[in-house]
Amino acid sequence: MTDTHTTPLHAPVKLDDTDRHILNRLQEGFPICSRPFARLAPDLSLSESDLIARVQCLRQSGVLTRFGPLFQIEALGGAYCLVAMSVPEKRWDSVVKAVNRHPEVAHNYLRAHALNMWFVLATASAQDLEACLTTIETETGLPVFAFPKEQEYALSLKLEL
Numbered sequence: 001m002t003d004t005h006t007t008p009l010h011a012p013v014k015l016d017d018t019d020r021h022i023l024n025r026l027q028e029g030f031p032i033c034s035r036p037f038a039r040l041a042p043d044l045s046l047s048e049s050d051l052i053a054r055v056q057c058l059r060q061s062g063v064l065t066r067f068g069p070l071f072q073i074e075a076l077g078g079a080y081c082l083v084a085m086s087v088p089e090k091r092w093d094s095v096v097k098a099v100n101r102h103p104e105v106a107h108n109y110l111r112a113h114a115l116n117m118w119f120v121l122a123t124a125s126a127q128d129l130e131a132c133l134t135t136i137e138t139e140t141g142l143p144v145f146a147f148p149k150e151q152e153y154a155l156s157l158k159l160e161l
Contacts, residue, residue: 013061019063022054022058023064025043027158027159028158037052077124077125078122078124079125079128080121080123081120081129081147082119082149083119083121083146084118084144084147085117085140085142085144085145086115087117096108096117098139098140099117102132104121104128105121106119121133121146
């Protein structure tokens with residue numbers, strides 16, 4: 001069985017000092033304006049186009065696996081929850097494909113536990129969330145266990161490079 005959490009998607013990448021500086025700066029926040037790269041570039045001694053190109057390279061190489069905003073989906077009327085399933089080893093690959101076909105699914109991981117598949121569902125509404133859970137259960141023929149958020153915690157993690 002493949003561990004979908006720890007299997008590297010890309011070969012290791014060597015970062016230069018400018019890439020490290022970019023990554024450290026991006027962890028501090030991103031400007032909300034019409035040209036955020038133009039505003040950020042002088043802080044990094046780069047042109048707007050050079051900064052954009054470097055961020056694109058960091059994405060393509062797998063150093064950055066996601067670059068985009070994080071929304072508090074409930075404030076926008078949406079819903080999300082943590083979901084778990086118990087997937088037989090012989091069905092792992094087919095169930096991963098079935099689950100990941102849904103655009104609402106993110107962060108799908110294998111865990112060493114009776115509930116060995118864990119993922120997050122994010123939808124436009126609570127009704128859509130329920131519908132997606134039901135669809136995944138129907139498509140896979142396996143029970144789906146939803147763990148909605150009971151309390152929110154704000155954590156900040158910065159990895160200095």
